[in-house]
Amino acid sequence: MRASPSEGQADPQPLTSPAGRGAAVIETTALTKVYPGNVTALAGLTVAFPSGVTGLIGANGAGKSTLIKVLLGLLEPTQGAAKVLGHDCVKDGMKIRQLVGYMPEHDCLPTDITATEFVTHMGRMSGLPATAARERAAESLRHVGLHEERYRQIGTYSTGMKQRVKLAQALAGDPRLLLLDEPTNGLDPAGRNAMLELIERIGAEFGIPIVVASHLLGEIERICDGLVAIEAGRLLRADTMDSFTRASQTLLIEVDDGVDALRAELARRGLRARPYQRALLVPIGGDDTYDAVRDAIAALGLPLSRLEQRRHQVEEIFRDDDRIAAPGSGEHGELEAADVR
Amino acid sequence: MSVDMSSAGRPPAAGGVIHDLGYQRYDGPRLGRAGIVAALAWHSFRSAYGFSRGAKAKILPVIAMIALCLPAVVNAFAMSRGNPRVVDYDTYSPVLRDLVLTVFVAVQAPELVSRDLRSRVLPLYFSRPIKPGDYPLAKYLGFTAAILVLFEVPLLLLYGGSVANVHGGSAVWAQTRALIPGLLLGLMWAVSLAAIGLFLASLSARRGLATGTVAIVLLLTYTLAEILLQIETQSAINSGVARPAGPPGAFAGPRVDLAEKVAGLFSPFTLFEGVRRWLGGTSTADNVPAPGAFGVVYALVLIAIVALSLSGLAARYRRARLS
Numbered sequence: 001m002r003a004s005p006s007e008g009q010a011d012p013q014p015l016t017s018p019a020g021r022g023a024a025v026i027e028t029t030a031l032t033k034v035y036p037g038n039v040t041a042l043a044g045l046t047v048a049f050p051s052g053v054t055g056l057i058g059a060n061g062a063g064k065s066t067l068i069k070v071l072l073g074l075l076e077p078t079q080g081a082a083k084v085l086g087h088d089c090v091k092d093g094m095k096i097r098q099l100v101g102y103m104p105e106h107d108c109l110p111t112d113i114t115a116t117e118f119v120t121h122m123g124r125m126s127g128l129p130a131t132a133a134r135e136r137a138a139e140s141l142r143h144v145g146l147h148e149e150r151y152r153q154i155g156t157y158s159t160g161m162k163q164r165v166k167l168a169q170a171l172a173g174d175p176r177l178l179l180l181d182e183p184t185n186g187l188d189p190a191g192r193n194a195m196l197e198l199i200e201r202i203g204a205e206f207g208i209p210i211v212v213a214s215h216l217l218g219e220i221e222r223i224c225d226g227l228v229a230i231e232a233g234r235l236l237r238a239d240t241m242d243s244f245t246r247a248s249q250t251l252l253i254e255v256d257d258g259v260d261a262l263r264a265e266l267a268r269r270g271l272r273a274r275p276y277q278r279a280l281l282v283p284i285g286g287d288d289t290y291d292a293v294r295d296a297i298a299a300l301g302l303p304l305s306r307l308e309q310r311r312h313q314v315e316e317i318f319r320d321d322d323r324i325a326a327p328g329s330g331e332h333g334e335l336e337a338a339d340v341r
Numbered sequence: 342m343s344v345d346m347s348s349a350g351r352p353p354a355a356g357g358v359i360h361d362l363g364y365q366r367y368d369g370p371r372l373g374r375a376g377i378v379a380a381l382a383w384h385s386f387r388s389a390y391g392f393s394r395g396a397k398a399k400i401l402p403v404i405a406m407i408a409l410c411l412p413a414v415v416n417a418f419a420m421s422r423g424n425p426r427v428v429d430y431d432t433y434s435p436v437l438r439d440l441v442l443t444v445f446v447a448v449q450a451p452e453l454v455s456r457d458l459r460s461r462v463l464p465l466y467f468s469r470p471i472k473p474g475d476y477p478l479a480k481y482l483g484f485t486a487a488i489l490v491l492f493e494v495p496l497l498l499l500y501g502g503s504v505a506n507v508h509g510g511s512a513v514w515a516q517t518r519a520l521i522p523g524l525l526l527g528l529m530w531a532v533s534l535a536a537i538g539l540f541l542a543s544l545s546a547r548r549g550l551a552t553g554t555v556a557i558v559l560l561l562t563y564t565l566a567e568i569l570l571q572i573e574t575q576s577a578i579n580s581g582v583a584r585p586a587g588p589p590g591a592f593a594g595p596r597v598d599l600a601e602k603v604a605g606l607f608s609p610f611t612l613f614e615g616v617r618r619w620l621g622g623t624s625t626a627d628n629v630p631a632p633g634a635f636g637v638v639y640a641l642v643l644i645a646i647v648a649l650s651l652s653g654l655a656a657r658y659r660r661a662r663l664s
Contacts, residue, residue, distance in 0.1 A: 072468055094374065094470045102468035110460040117393055124380045125469040127371035136367060143364065169465060174367035206364040 024048035025177050025209045026071060031080035033066050033233070041066035043233035044080065049211055053203035055220035055227045056213040063233040064213040065105065068179050072097055085176055098127060101175030103166045105182040105213075111155030115141055115165050118154060119172050126173025133172070140168040143206075144198060160191035167198065178202070178210045184219060196223050251293060254279035254306035265296040279306065377471050378479045385483025389449045398452070402491075405445045409438065409495040417502025426503050426516075429624040430496060430523030431617060438492075439610045442534060443559045445491060450538035451551035453480050458546035463658075477539070477654045485535040492527035496520065526617055533609055533647050540650035543657045562608040569604030570611070570629065602635045606642050615639035 026049035033042040041063045049056075058064050069075040071084050073093020082089040084096045110118065116137055123133035123140075141150045144164040149157070154165060163183060170178055183199060184192045200223040203210045214220055220227060227244055229236035253273070255262055263280060266273045269292045273280040282293060297304050372380065391398030412434040419427050428434060457463055466476050500520045504513050541558055542551040605611040614629035619636020632639055 074467055094472070097468055098371065098470040100468070102465070104464045104468075106461060108461045108463075108465055110456060110462055112456075113394065121384060122465060122469075124372075124384070125377055125466060125471070127373070127377055127470055128367065129370065129372065130380075132367060132369055139365065173469075202364075 023051075025051055026082070026084050026211065028067075028082040029080055031067070031070065031082050032078045033063075033070060033075060034078045041233050042070070042077070042080075045230065045233060045235055046080075047228050047230075047235050047238050049209075049228060050226055051209040052225035053200065053210045053212060053223055055224040056211055057215070057217055057220060057227060057229040058213075058231055058236075059215055062215075062230050064215075064230065065181060066233075067230070068102070068181055068213065071179065072100065072102060098173070099176045101170030101173060101178045103170045103178070103180045103183060105185055107162070109154050109162055109165055112153060114151050115146055115154055115157070115168070116150045118165065119169050122169040123172035128173060136172050136174065137168070140171040141165075143171060143202070144168045145194075158191075159186050160188075160194065163187060163191070163195055164198070167195075167202075171202070175208060178208055179213075180210060181213045182215070183212060184214070184216065192219065199223055249284045250310055251282045251284055251289065252276065252279050252306065252308040252310050253282065253293060253297070253304070254308075255297070256303040256305055258300060258302045261300055262296060262302055265300055266293065269296055271296075284309070374471055374475065377469065378475050378482075381466075381476070381479035382482040382486070385453050385480050386486045387483075388452055389484055389487035391452075401448050402445070405441050405491060406494065409434075409441050409491060410498050412437065413495050413499035413502055416499055417506065420503060420506035428499055430499065430519045431526055431622050432624045433495065433499070433523070435614075439563065442488070442491070442530070443556065443563075446488065446534050446538035447552045447556035447559065449487065450484065450535075450542035450555055451545075451548045453484055454539055454543045455546055455548045455551040458543070459548065473659055474655055477543075477651075477658045480539055481535055481651065481654070484539055485531045488531040488534050489527055492530055493524055496523050496527065522620075522622065526613070526622075529616065529643075530613060533613070533643060536647045536650035536654070537609060540654045540657070543654055559609065563610050566604055566606075566608035566611040569607065570601060573601035573604055599635075601630050602632050602638075605629045605632070606639065609643070609646065612639050612643045612646075616643060 026047075028045050028047055031042050031045040032040070034040050043063075045063070045067070056064055056067070066075065070077050070082055071089055073089050073096050076090055085099050087095045087099075089096060116134075119137035119140055120133045123136050124130065128136060138147075138150070141147060141164075144167050146161060146164050146168065149161065154162065157165065163185070167180070167183065170180070180199065184195050187195060196219055199210060199212060202208055203223070203225075212220065212224065221241065221244075224241050226238070226240045228238040253262070259275070259278070259280060263273050263275070266280070266282060271282050271289065271292055273282045275281075282289065284290075293307070387393060388398075390402045391400075412428045416426060416428045457466075463476070467473065497520075500516060503516050507513060507516060537559075538555050541555045545551040545554060602615075605615045611629045615632045615636060616639045618629065618631045619633075619639055
């Protein structure tokens with residue numbers, strides 16, 4: 001999957017990923033949603049989500065939740081179209097909701113019934129007959145690691161356990177796609193890790209395509225195969241995780257002093273270094289990058305204290321990308337070029 | 342990146358990937374929309390009686406049922422002593438019935454709707470393969486059935502107790518003929534009270550507040566209607582119009598009569614009475630006068646209240662689903 005710019009034209013390429021993953025599970029074409037009062041939540045979003053685990057990244061208010069509601073057929077788009085698992089979101093909302101498991105962002109659990117009863121009931125609401133709903137509720141709760149506690153009232157659960165119940169109810173109806181809205185919301189670091197591992201396992205071992213909406217970029221890097229970043233209802237970038245990280249191979253150079261001089265020297269040698277805390281970061285173009293850095297430091301006679309090859313956190317890429325949110329700007333093209341390399 | 346790409350890339354259609362966790366696909370039959378609505382209605386009916394809830398949730402429904410059954414038990418006892426039937430099928434025990442149903446609706450309607458609002462579980466329902474109106478529809482069907490059961494079980498008990506104490510086919514038939522209008526009235530009560538109760542309860546996510554709203558509206562309107570009826574009855578007496586025992590209002594002058602009839606429009610319970618009398622109910626219960634031709638107005642007002650409540654309920658959930 002290539003990044004399709006947000007100008008609104010459809011991606012002409014076949015919607016298969018370079019990694020050979022299946023056809024897109026979600027496709028949107030120039031999707032626009034304007035709320036009453038002229039609030040634009042989605043502005044001509046054209047993007048495709050492949051199978052596997054895909055991160056939907058955006059700050060609060062970027063349009064993630066609106067996109068999910070449109071995909072579930074609960075909100076009618078102002079313009080454009082969206083397809084989920086091949087079904088049109090406007091016409092076949094019922095069909096889509098039968099195939100998709102949804103985990104909302106906020107708290108959505110009653111406190112005074114047991115997890116088993118709740119997940120069973122939600123399975124019934126997904127159209128399962130009574131016996132199948134009971135069986136699948138027990139299975140789902142086992143999968144999310146709540147087998148022992150499933151007869152306890154949900155009100156007695158910790159936040160992490162509640163998040164698992166929310167995931168279990170989404171799994172109960174045997175979805176062909178999972179939409180998870182901020183699944184690590186409110187969890188402590190240990191709970192976060194556990195939840196992410198769970199999502200990763202569901203995606204990899206159960207073979208269920210998953211879209212994880214999150215504003216926490218650092219997490220996404222760990223568990224996603226692909227990434228879709230949106231901002232102000234527009235597509236910022238969509239790519240496989242590989243391309244994202246390949247583009248972000250950098251060399252961290254820390255010298256005790258003369259940082260500015262080194263930066264100028266590197267620029268003279270054709271390397272674009274940028275300050276990172278007290279050090280410099282240089283994108284690695286190839287072996288000659290190392291040579292150029294070595295020569296530059298030697299030429300200036302600087303005291304080198306650290307030289308480290310690092311894989312960028314995706315978060316850092318986006319910190320840069322913030323400046324180039326406008327599509328088609330020069331630097332965006334530069335980043336695209338970096339991806340191709 | 343730690344995801345195993347080859348495993349993640351396997352198409353899910355290929356029968357799933359069986360690992361230690363043993364995730365299993367479900368390929369069995371699925372309920373359609375109607376089936377899901379029926380399941381939710383049944384679930385709502387059960388929660389109105391506290392099933393699949395703790396013991397605490399069952400206290401009120403059980404007390405309500407026992408209280409309403411008491412007159413039937415007393416009647417059976419009296420009839421076994423050779424007395425005629427002391428409780429009517431259509432009015433039953435009016436004060437008790439008004440009171441018990443008010444409490445039941447006020448406490449159990451929030452159980453059905455306010456709980457879901459409070460726990461914010463609605464997005465989970467709306468992400469299921471149903472249409473927006475289906476959720477309130479299922480709640481309405483379930484609650485109507487719950488009220489119907491509370492209304493009819495004592496009547497059937499009354500019937501059983503009476504039939505056991507009469508002899509001969511014609512006597513049994515007489516009891517049966519008297520029972521049927523009573524059962525049909527239950528339908529009117531149930532569809533009306535369920536609509537009013539659920540709409541009022543759905544206005545608040547706080548259960549106590551919802552219960553208070555329902556109770557206050559039902560009790561206040563009832564009190565208002567009763568007071569107005571009392572005033573009209575009193576003024577009729579004071580103005581010298583003879584009002585002997587018997588159906589009140591039947592002998593009042595035409596001007597007072599109309600005011601009295603209008604007074605009966607203010608509460609669901611007096612509306613039920615008015616419609617019952619209009620439809621030919623003979624036994625007297627409340628202060629409500631026999632409305633005569635004015636009974637059409639009673640029926641229309643009742644239908645309008647139910648229609649407004651239901652459209653209000655539907656509108657409530659049209660808004661809620663987008664939040």
